[in-house]
Each structure stands twice: as structure tokens, then as C-alpha cells.
Amino acid sequence: MLVSLPTNKDTTHPGADFMSSDSLFDIAVIGGGIAGASVAAALAPHARVLLLEMESQPGYHATGRSAAVLVDTYGPAPVRALTRASTPFLERPSEDFTNVPLLSPRGVVMIAREDQLRSLDALQAELGDGTPDRRLDGDELAACLPFLKPGYAMAGLFNERARDIDVHALHQSYLRRFRGNGGQITVSAPVTALRHNRGLWHASAGDEEFRASVVVNAAGAWADQVAEMAEMPPVGLSPKRRSIAVIPAPSGAAVSDWAMVVDIDEEFYIKPDAGRLLISPADETLSAPCDSRPEEYDIALAVDRVERAVNFTIPRIENRWSGLRSFVIDKCPVCGFDANVPGFFWLAGQGGYGIQTAPALAELAAALLLDKAVPEPILAEGLDPADLSPARPMLDRERNLGNISSKKYAQ
Ligand SMILES: Cc1cc2nc3c(=O)[nH]c(=O)nc-3n(C[C@H](O)[C@H](O)[C@H](O)COP(=O)(O)OP(=O)(O)OC[C@H]3O[C@@H](n4cnc5c(N)ncnc54)[C@H](O)[C@@H]3O)c2cc1C
Structure with missing residues (x-):
């Protein structure tokens, strides 16, 4: 029309x-x-x-405020279809579009504590038997994510196709x-x-x-x-604030090789970025459209949730920002x-x-x-x-x- x-x-x-x-x-x-x-x-x-x-x-x-990651299992079915349909373009942009690679390897592991195993099972069931995502239990999870506290997570679902987006x-x-x-x-x-x-x-x-x-x-x-x-x-748009803090890498850790870690119930995530780590409490606070700024509380929440999960402490916040993710129903x-x-x-x-x-x-x-x-x-x-x-x-x-x-x- x-x-x-x-x-x-x-x-x-x-x-x-x-x-x-x-x-x-x-x-x-x-x-x-x-x-x-x-x-x-x-x-x-x-x-x-x-x-x-x-x-x-x-x-x-x-x-300009995103976490810059492509995860093809994220979102409802139409979103997943759009992501799959977008991937070939992002993997192989034509030379007249850009000569810079738009994607780089990352991998994402959805992790579950013992009390969250049902959420992980539900995601796995939703993805179906044909999913290439790999279930990691016990030792495998510890080997893949050595920075987690021993015993913090009982299982994970590893999506090796997840990539960083430029x-x-x-x-x-x-x-x-x-x-x-x-x-x-x-x-x-x-x-x-x-x-x-x-x-x-x-x-x-x-x-x-x-x-x-x-x-x-x-x-x-x-x-x-x-x-x-x-x-x-x-259309009934709800802009929701999401906050990110940048923390230094734990000393001696080659974080660029780490997979992104996402709590299965989206209580937090950790993502390597340019030699540092992005952490987020995965907040979804309803907001008016605005130049979004993070609340102190949400940054503290990210630090608390991440420190409960990992075997290092967070010495300082180097940067912080927030942005609005806008959803309809x-x-x-x-x-x-x-x-x-x-x-x-x-x-x-x-x-x-x-x-x-x-x-x-x-x-x-x-x-x-x-x-x-x-x-x-x-x-x-x-x-x-x-x-x-x-x-x-x-x-x-x-x-x-x-x-x-x-x-x-x-x-
Ligand atoms: C913290 C965070 C993490 C995210 N992580 C990811 C991720 O890892 N992967 C992913 O795919 N997505 C991610 N997203 C989502 C992604 O960033 C958004 O879905 C996407 O950027 C939306 O793009 P947009 O162009 O619709 O909105 P915007 O980028 O907000 O652009 C809208 C533009 O409209 C302009 N505008 C508004 N009103 C007017 C007006 N009246 N006149 C003229 N101009 C106007 C604004 O200035 C703005 O530039 C994340 C978002 C956030 C906040």
C-alpha cells in the first residue's frame, strides 16, 4: 500500500x-x-x-548503547526468524557495504543455578531436539566458565553461534x-x-x-x-531502561576469549568487551522516552549479582550507561x-x-x-x-x- x-x-x-x-x-x-x-x-x-x-x-x-551481541535463540519466534534471516548479511557483507568484519566469535552460555534448572529445561524444550546448543553440566561448565564460583551454576546451555556485532x-x-x-x-x-x-x-x-x-x-x-x-x-510501546557497567578484567585473565554469560532468568549478564567486562542487572524499568541515565541502585545490583556468581571481586566501575529497549505487548x-x-x-x-x-x-x-x-x-x-x-x-x-x-x- x-x-x-x-x-x-x-x-x-x-x-x-x-x-x-x-x-x-x-x-x-x-x-x-x-x-x-x-x-x-x-x-x-x-x-x-x-x-x-x-x-x-x-x-x-x-x-549506540547496546551490548552488541547476536544471539539467534533470543526473543519470540518471529524475532528469531528475523535474526536468522539477517545473519548471512552480517556474516558476509558485500565489499561495497563495508570492508570491516561485522561479526566476531563470542559464544553465549545461559547458566542456571540449582533453583533455576526448570527454566533451563524449559528453554531447551522450546528450542527442540534439533537445537545445536550444547547442554553443559558440572565439570564441562566449570571448564568452559572457569571464572564462576565452584558450585554456583549447575548447568548451562552453550550457543557457540553467538557473535559480537560491530x-x-x-x-x-x-x-x-x-x-x-x-x-x-x-x-x-x-x-x-x-x-x-x-x-x-x-x-x-x-x-x-x-x-x-x-x-x-x-x-x-x-x-x-x-x-x-x-x-x-x-501501538502501546513500553520503553524499558537497561543498564550496563564496565569493570576491569580480573588481573591476568584473557577475557576476550570468554563466552558471554547470561543468567537463565535474565537476572544478570557478563560480556567481555575490548579487554574489559560489561555487566548488567538485565533491568527492565519502565521509562518515559528520554536520554536514559543509569540509576545507582541498578549498577549496585549488577555488582552484587555478578559477585555472587564469580570467583573475583569488582574493584571499581570504569564506565556506565543505560538505554531504552522498547517493546509492544x-x-x-x-x-x-x-x-x-x-x-x-x-x-x-x-x-x-x-x-x-x-x-x-x-x-x-x-x-x-x-x-x-x-x-x-x-x-x-x-x-x-x-x-x-x-x-x-x-x-x-x-x-x-x-x-x-x-x-x-x-x-
Ligand atoms: C543496554 C542495551 C543493550 C542492548 N543489547 C542489544 C544486543 O546485544 N543486540 C541487539 O540486537 N540489540 C540490543 N539492544 C537493542 C537495540 O539497541 C535496539 O533494539 C535498537 O538500537 C533500536 O533501534 P532504533 O533505531 O529503533 O532506536 P534508536 O537507536 O533509539 O533510534 C531512534 C532514533 O529516533 C530519533 N528520534 C526520536 N524522536 C524523534 C523525532 N521526533 N524527530 C527526529 N528524530 C527522532 C532518536 O534521536 C533516535 O536516534 C540493546 C539495547 C540496550 C538499551
Whole structure:
């Protein structure tokens, strides 16, 4: 459902008579994080695309604050399908995209104390008999994770396919590809007003006004606010704060070879990063969209939970940050045109997996935006695009429709 999208780089759109062609676009993408950058890059060869970012630096929010790991068993089934469909691109990016490897070996072990063994069994049952993840018991676990206190964990599930992602290289490569195909990026340009009139979206961003046939809402934690600006019902996004502290490596330890350790009930995780360790209490505190900052309590919680599990002490915190992971109720991304108004496309709710799913999600979004077939490799992984639709019953958007008049959006 693409609303009268003009041909490539064509400014002779209805309405062009009353505006400068510099401010008229086929598609305006709001948000320059991984979601906005990746979809903009996929769209730029086919349309005149504008990327609007409120910060001076795209990637300042969730994208620049992630733990930068790819775990293909993480998240609900549609997310796992998107991750699997994204992996070949991340493993073998084309030379014109980047000459930097985007993935490097890591491995992740989900560990369980005696009182958590049922959670581990449940995950293993969910993954099925065919899972290549290896169950580690007793001695095997101690050999794999020698830094755990003896007897702390009774078992683990080892996913050797988990990799570190070079998020900066991935994000910058999308932005470079976007610009290389004629895309325009405007930074320090918060969209503060958005209305649909005579078949075009009118956006006020910074000091400027832009117009586009289609708007892509890739505003991360702010996506519901962007919808409300356009007097659209929200999808019920919950931004949740997650905190990370950086600690020094225990003396003499070659931590870069360590696997990431995740508590099976997500009470904490430990991840090697550039010769140090990232630790997190895996907090999920509901937050308003904001420039998130970690609470002292959450950092202390991370230290406490990690020190209970490992055989070293934490002498100091070298750095700390937090970011917002934004979920809708079923924890699946929202990707598709809104049925309430022409030309409003959602690309939000990527939760804790927006980096590892970005390549496939961008391809899916671009296909829907350009009215093309969904790429076969995505369908082959078992993804049903209806599971990501903003119209899926689970989101119960009728509840939020209120008094919004369909006349408001008449073309
Ligand atoms: C601590 C933490 C760890 C994580 N670990 C991982 C991980 O290991 N692997 C993984 O795959 N994912 C991980 N994630 C999740 C991942 O970071 C997110 O899913 C992803 O970055 C979301 O991307 P986004 O582009 O939707 O959001 P963002 O990166 O937040 O981008 C949204 C952009 O929209 C802009 N914006 C908002 N409103 C407006 C407006 N009105 N006008 C203009 N611009 C606007 C914002 O400035 C922002 O730049 C983690 C997240 C956190 C916080």
C-alpha cells in the first residue's frame, strides 16, 4: 500500500507547485538509529528519501548503547526468524557495504543455578531436539566458565553461534550506503509537528518544513509520541531502561576469549568487551522516552549479582550507561503501514534485538513500502509479516482510537 509514490527522484508530485522541491520527498524516515538508517539505505535506490534525526549524532540513543551481541535463540519466534534471516548479511557483507568484519566469535552460555534448572529445561524444550546448543553440566561448565564460583551454576546451555556485532560499523555503513544513493540526512532536526494534508505528510523539524508522500516512524522509544503528533493511535510501546557497567578484567585473565554469560532468568549478564567486562542487572524499568541515565541502585545490583556468581571481586566501575529497549505487548517489532491513515509506516518495537534483526527487518520494511514481494529468504525462515503488522489483534489499537476522525486523513 504505497500512496502515489512518485518515480525515482521525481519532484513532479501533486503539490509540488506550492513548495520548493528541496523540501519534497517520496519518503521521510523519522529517526536515524539502526532502524531508520537501515530502512533508509534499502529505500534510497528507489525513491527520494529524507532521514530526520533529532540528535546531532545518529545512533546516540538505543543503537549506540547496546551490548552488541547476536544471539539467534533470543526473543519470540518471529524475532528469531528475523535474526536468522539477517545473519548471512552480517556474516558476509558485500565489499561495497563495508570492508570491516561485522561479526566476531563470542559464544553465549545461559547458566542456571540449582533453583533455576526448570527454566533451563524449559528453554531447551522450546528450542527442540534439533537445537545445536550444547547442554553443559558440572565439570564441562566449570571448564568452559572457569571464572564462576565452584558450585554456583549447575548447568548451562552453550550457543557457540553467538557473535559480537560491530554496531558502529554496521550503522555507519548503512548511513554511507544511504548517502551514496542520494539520500539526504538532516540532523539536529526533531520532528515536532506532523500532519497529513492533500495527500502529503507535512513535518516540522528544527527550523524547517518537509513534505513527503510517506512517513516511516523509526523513532525508537519516541515512536508512540510521533504517532500521537500525527493524531494516530499509539501501538502501546513500553520503553524499558537497561543498564550496563564496565569493570576491569580480573588481573591476568584473557577475557576476550570468554563466552558471554547470561543468567537463565535474565537476572544478570557478563560480556567481555575490548579487554574489559560489561555487566548488567538485565533491568527492565519502565521509562518515559528520554536520554536514559543509569540509576545507582541498578549498577549496585549488577555488582552484587555478578559477585555472587564469580570467583573475583569488582574493584571499581570504569564506565556506565543505560538505554531504552522498547517493546509492544507481544515483544515483536511493529513493521507495516498503519490502516488508519495513508502513508504512515511503523518500524518500531525492536526491543532488545534491534541490531541483530536490522538487516532482515529493513528488507521486509522496504519491500512493504515499495509494494514489492517480501524477500524469499525472510519467508523461508518462517516469518509471517502479519505477526509484525500494526493491525495485529494483540496490539488492540481500536482501544486507542478515541475520537480520531477518519475525515482528518482524507486525501
Ligand atoms: C543496554 C542495551 C543493550 C542492548 N543489547 C542489544 C544486543 O546485544 N543486540 C541487539 O540486537 N540489540 C540490543 N539492544 C537493542 C537495540 O539497541 C535496539 O533494539 C535498537 O538500537 C533500536 O533501534 P532504533 O533505531 O529503533 O532506536 P534508536 O537507536 O533509539 O533510534 C531512534 C532514533 O529516533 C530519533 N528520534 C526520536 N524522536 C524523534 C523525532 N521526533 N524527530 C527526529 N528524530 C527522532 C532518536 O534521536 C533516535 O536516534 C540493546 C539495547 C540496550 C538499551
